[in-house]
Amino acid sequence: MNRLRRIVLVLAATAALCSAQSMAHGADKSPFAEQAAKAGYTGVQTAALQAQVDDVVAQTGGTQVALNQVAWKGGVTTLVLPGETRARRLDQSPAQVEAWPYGCSYLYFCTYANRDYSGAQTFLYDCVSTAVLPFRSYVNNQTRGTIARWGGHVVGQSKPAPSGSPFDTITDYITVKPC
Template sequence: MALHKLTASLFAVMALIAAAVIGLTGTASAATADNGHQSFAAQAKQAGLTSTEAKQLQSKVDGYLATQGGKQVAANKIELAGKGEIVVSLPGERYARDLTSAAGTRAACPYENFCMWTGTGFTGTQYNLWQCQTYALSNWNGPGSWSNNQTPGTRARFLDRYRNTIYTTPGAYANNGNYNWAPVWYVVPC
């Protein structure tokens, strides 16, 4: 069971106990406990996803939460504790898009970020990293892409399983639309 599901289950149980103590109905408390997932489902529906696609998206988000940690803050976005974010591509779409923006437009690589995509040509799920630290990659195997949009001259390093540098990017701004992530186990964006 994913950590956030376990946490949500524990929260729901605590809400039901609190409801019994203060005399509220269990149904109202359970709805309050699950409000975050309800708003994510509503956001997915507003983005044009069917209920099946919304479940596929949530399953994908749950997978990233299990391997990368963080907190789900939107139907397709995970915040990595103040050090970056993951924007998950929607089912059937090539590009990740920001559902928290008014227009729900394609997610850009923000200035002062090192961004990585699971697909070539800046497609697929997008990681925006802004903190200078070592990030472990999980299940990144094969072709993808990256964009170094940090302050001018800043270089990112890609490390192998033994944390040896195997590639250093050119100084910002630079990008590569077709990069093989297979040998990369860690990324240090600065």
């Protein structure tokens, strides 16, 4: 009986180990693991970035569409890549987001998690009220004269496009109507 018990325990432990290894290898085969490897990110960096992406997906109900991007109804959130301070797509160079309009494409209203147009960036493109993540700066790069408005605990509006503010502090989840 003791021998049978030991065999069962060894088999159970082996099955558990194989399952854990299989899950670890499965994580490496995520659709975006190739993007991370090509960009030269370590497993630790990739896992930390993925945790941030998972948080944005949970908060917005969106879908991960790239290593550091989540698309959701009315917007796209781009997270900061490891070792950088400004959000950018993988096909952009860091230099492309260092100057006006800080990676905010024409016809978009963009919010940034941190001051000075840094941190996670959210592009808003639908002309409807959309719940957004807290932001500390914004770029209004829509058609000339367009004003974005926001509400919630703080009510305000942007300057007419093209404009931006490196020091606004909207720390609550609010709704923004880009136009």
